[in-house]
Amino acid sequence: MKQKSIWMENLKTKTYPSLKNDIECDILIIGGGIAGISTAFELKDEKEVVLIDKGKIGYGVTSHTTGKLTYLQSTVYTDIENVHGFKVALNYLNSQKEAINHIKDIISKYKIDCDLSPNDSYLFTYENKENLDKQISFLKRAKVPFEETKLPINIPSISAIKVKDTYVFNPLKYINKLKDIVNKSGVKIYENTTAIDLDKTNDGYIINTKNGHIKTKKLIICTHYPFFVIPGLMPLKLSLEKSYALSASYKNQNWNAINIDKETYSIRFYQNNIIVGGYSHPLYNNLDYQKEENKLINFFNKHFNIKPQMVWQTHDLTAHDYLPMIGFLNKKDSNLLIATAFNKWGMTNGVLAGTILADLVCGKENKYENLFRLNRQPSLEKTLNFITNNFMIGKTYIGTKLSKNKPFYNQSYVTKIDGKSCGVYVDENGKKHVVSNICPHLKCSLIFNNSTKTWDCPCHGSRFDIDGNLIEGPSVFDIKIE
Ligand SMILES: Cc1cc2nc3c(=O)[nH]c(=O)nc-3n(C[C@H](O)[C@H](O)[C@H](O)COP(=O)(O)OP(=O)(O)OC[C@H]3O[C@@H](n4cnc5c(N)ncnc54)[C@H](O)[C@@H]3O)c2cc1C
Known part of the structure; x- marks a missing residue:
């Protein structure tokens, strides 16, 4: 049995270069899943749009969906x-139907074989x-x-x-074609370019990547889980x-x-x-x-x-209130936008995110901006969820710390080397692969996933291969040790 999604089988994709030097742009989109590529598509006729991804465009969660x-x-x-009332639920239904029609139109207009x-x-x-x-x-x-x-x-x-x-549809075939369309229209694409952190400036942001700095007027985060810490968003x-x-x-x-x-x-x-x-x-x-x-x-x-x-x-x-989050991260900052929390319905909501974010970033109104805005009022249910979630993540965090030195599975265990907590995986040939067992994101202890042969963070979802290479964020660093 192969450990990969059906969409990845036999798919040939064009590779885009990684960033090599410092650049400037008007709009930077970070993350090329369904949300990021849809946003790039809607903005393809704007000036100076850049899309970066830490790996290959489309190969995040979007390549694992059922499509x-x-x-x-x-x-x-x-x-x-139950949380927001009938009108809001009806509005959400309409948004989903529109998203389906919109993607159908794109596929038909550009004759996308997906x-x-x-x-x-x-x-x-x-x-x-x-x-x-x-x-x-x-x-x-x-x-x-x-x-x-x-x-x-x-x-x-x-x-x-x-x-x-x-x-x-086949989500990866769709994304592959769309990235070529947006690139031909002038959107610059950089793959294997990881955003590490961001600095706010007077008129925008500077994004620090592993390969160079990107100065942008507007920044759109479509990285699924935000790669930088946003107080109150997770797990609130x-x-x-x-x-x-x-x-x-x-x-x-x-x-x-x-x-x-x-x-x-x-x-x-x-x-x-x-x-x-x-x-x-x-x-x-x-x-x-x-x-x-x-x-x-x-x-x-x-x-x-x-x-x-x-x-x-x-x-x-x-x-926690069942609505995706699409729009300005903070209503006082019109330069920073985000799309996340699609509640496992990201094919429609990612497409919708593209239209909403493109309108907002260009200063236009969008009829769904209120539905998905981030600064929704907290409800009792959300507050209770916050408490439970925090408790559970805390419990998991402590649990993984206490499990130090105990083998997780026959082929993997956690030990201390020179006082540092390390994860060891012993492969079929008896070779030991030693990595740091602490996630660089928020210092959670990693657990070994015996199916995928990866070290996984059970709190925030970062994943690393047996040699410590980062596969999935929010961590932006590897866990290799000398
Ligand atoms: C099992 C399963 C089945 C599903 N089936 C369906 C379905 O049938 N229909 C449906 O509508 N939805 C479905 N979904 C939901 C849908 O797949 C997701 O909501 C959607 O793919 C999320 O898209 P995204 O663009 O937000 O994230 P992603 O696809 O993960 O894209 C984020 C991108 O950001 C990049 N990135 C991350 N950090 C950085 C960084 N620091 N610097 C640069 N780039 C970065 C990543 O490499 C990635 O390419 C399913 C979900 C699951 C779990």
């Missing part, structure tokens, strides 16, 4: 309605009909046509609904959810599904493959990620009786 473009997003509408296809979306439950009825109630009040029906596959389900006008408003996905050969079908139960299964098909995601949990819980991944594989084996060919893990940011 559904749907407005039937699990319990999102009732969740939003396997976009119409695909009915199912929402189902195997344990709680009442909860599905609540979703139905919202759809009725929002006047969304739907059909009560049966799930077209033999997995546990007691009730299901289906909507039309939803799609699936955001948390991280780990998810697992797999793919296997299967007869192609033109529908997708997700359920609303404790264990979530997200299903779609792609070119004679089935993709199943699920078993999400807060990043700081269930720290044996291989065990969690095996739960998904076991579920799949039980109901489909075929072996997965690929399996992958990733994590996404969720906002």
Whole structure:
């Protein structure tokens, strides 16, 4: 079984150079996932736009998605309605439908070959009909046509609904084409260019990268988890959810599904493959990620009786009040914008982020700017989430510290070398790979992920390979030791 997503298989991508010297620009976008590339696309006709990514454009969380473009997003509408009321939930629904139409238009106008296809979306439950009825109630009040029906596959389900006008696509093919389009229009792209920190100036920002400084008037952060510490954002408003996905050969079908139960299964098909995601949990819980991944594989084996060919893990940011965060980081600073917390629906919300951020950065109004603004009033629910989240992250932080010197798995353990906490992984040939076991981001102790063979931060999601190279932030540094 390969440890990578189906989108990465056999995909040839053009590589862009890394930054070599200091540069200046009008607008700098940091992070080339669906949010960053969509923003670059909307700004492609503006002067002096630069997009940088610490790795390859598109290879962050976006390359691990299931790639559904749907407005039937699990319990999102009732969740939003409970916190913000019906009007806001309806507004969110409209934004998602517009995002789907917008990406369809882009794909058709630029003839982007990304396997976009119409695909009915199912929402189902195997344990709680009442909860599905609540979703139905919202759809009725929002006047969304739907059909009560049966799930077209033999997995546990007691009730299901289906909507039309939803799609699936190949997210990496889309992004690859889009980056060439924006580059041809004049957006400068630098890959393998990591932003380390930022300094505010009188008329913008200076971004310090490992390869040079970038002076910009406007700065847009699309790095998924912000790479610099923003007091109060995490964990006050955001948390991280780990998810697992797999793919296997299967007869192609033109529908997708997700359920609303404790264990979530997200299903779609792609070119004679089935993709199943699920078993999400807060990043700081269930720290044996291989065990969690095996739960998904076991579920799949039980109901489909075929072996997965690929399996992958990733994590996404969720906002405690269920609405993504897109807009000015601080309303007093019109030069710094951000898009994050897509609540596992970043294909639509990333596209939407592009249109909102492009309008705001150019001084235009956008009808969704209030819906997604960052300075939303805290609610009791958010405050309680903050307390629980802080407690859990604190518990995980201390837990990982106490587990020092204990082996995590047969092939990996933590020890002290010259007084420094180190993680050791012993490979198949008996070679020891020694790294620092402390995350450079906020000094959390790293745990070994036996599936992906990576050292992972269970608090904030940074990941490193066995030789200490950074794979995923928010850390911007490696954990190599001499
Ligand atoms: C299992 C799973 C399935 C999902 N399925 C769906 C789905 O079907 N439909 C849907 O709508 N959503 C889905 N999502 C959600 C969606 O995948 C994410 O919300 C979305 O991909 C996030 O995009 P992004 O642009 O914010 O982040 P990313 O794609 O992670 O992009 C951020 C980029 O920033 C770069 N970066 C980070 N730090 C720095 C730095 N310091 N300097 C320079 N660059 C940096 C990274 O390299 C990366 O390329 C799913 C999520 C999961 C976990």
